[in-house]
Amino acid sequence: MRKLTYFVACSIDGFIGDPGGDAGPFMPFVDEEFLACLTAEYPETIASQGRRALGVDDLENRVFDTVVQGRASYQLALDIGVTSPYAHLRQYVASRTLAESPDPAVRIVADDIVGTVRELKAEDGEFGIYLCGGSQLAGELIDEVDELVVKTYPVVLGSGLPMFGSGFDVGAFTLDEMRLFGNGVLVRTYRRKR
Structure with a gap:
């Protein structure tokens, strides 16, 4: 079974x-x-546009072959004219407002995103599924999240979009790895306790 990583x-x-x-x-x-x-x-x-800018567009996938993102996250790409922000991955966008996809490489999921993610997780394959973002979407999918990779930046925002934007039952995770970078960024990897 493939895992969903936020x-x-x-x-x-x-x-x-x-x-x-x-x-x-x-x-x-x-x-x-x-x-x-x-x-x-x-x-x-790294989104396709960023990969091109960095000159790493030819890098092979290491962890994920599929991305799931919310409508608001996808809109950030649409706002700059990008309809396929992760062209190197299979792309799913959870949206109740987009009637059809602006790009044939992007599949819009209007309802039952949990069911869609469960189907993706049940597929055979060596790569996982990247939950790219969306506070609300992460909240809807919290019970399906197998792993968290949290990149904590040394800044306090005071308010904004929480990591998980909807109510859910408490889920326990185990810390697998922690790495501190010279710029103060802390990356922690957690695995869901089953």
């Missing part, structure tokens, strides 16, 4: 973006050391 950036106080969803306050911390780690260990989490 690979997420957040502030010290647990917000994944400001009240408008902008993660811009985290960008100053994406330095050479941290970027080298991302490209070596999680290259598929």
Whole structure:
């Protein structure tokens, strides 16, 4: 069974973006050391446009072959004219407002995103599923999340989008790994306790 990994950036106080969803306050911390780690260990989490800009568009997937993201996260790409933000992955967008996909490479899931994720997890394959973002979507999928990779940036936002944006039962996770970077970014990997 494949696993669903919520690979997420957040502030010290647990917000994944400001009240408008902008993660811009985290960008100053994406330095050479941290970027080298991302490209070596999680290259598929870098959007296609970023991969091209960094000259790493030819990197093979290491961890994921599928991405699931919420409508608001997808909208960030649409706002800059990008209809297929993760062209190197199979792309699913949870949306009740998009009637049809603006790109044939992006599948819109209007209802039962939990069922869709369960189907994806049941597929055979060596790669996992990247839950890219969306506070609300993460809250809806919390019971399906097998792993958390939390990139905590040394900044306090005070308010904004929480990591999990909807009510759910308490889920226990076990810390597997922790890494501190010179710029103060802390990356923790947790596995769900079953």
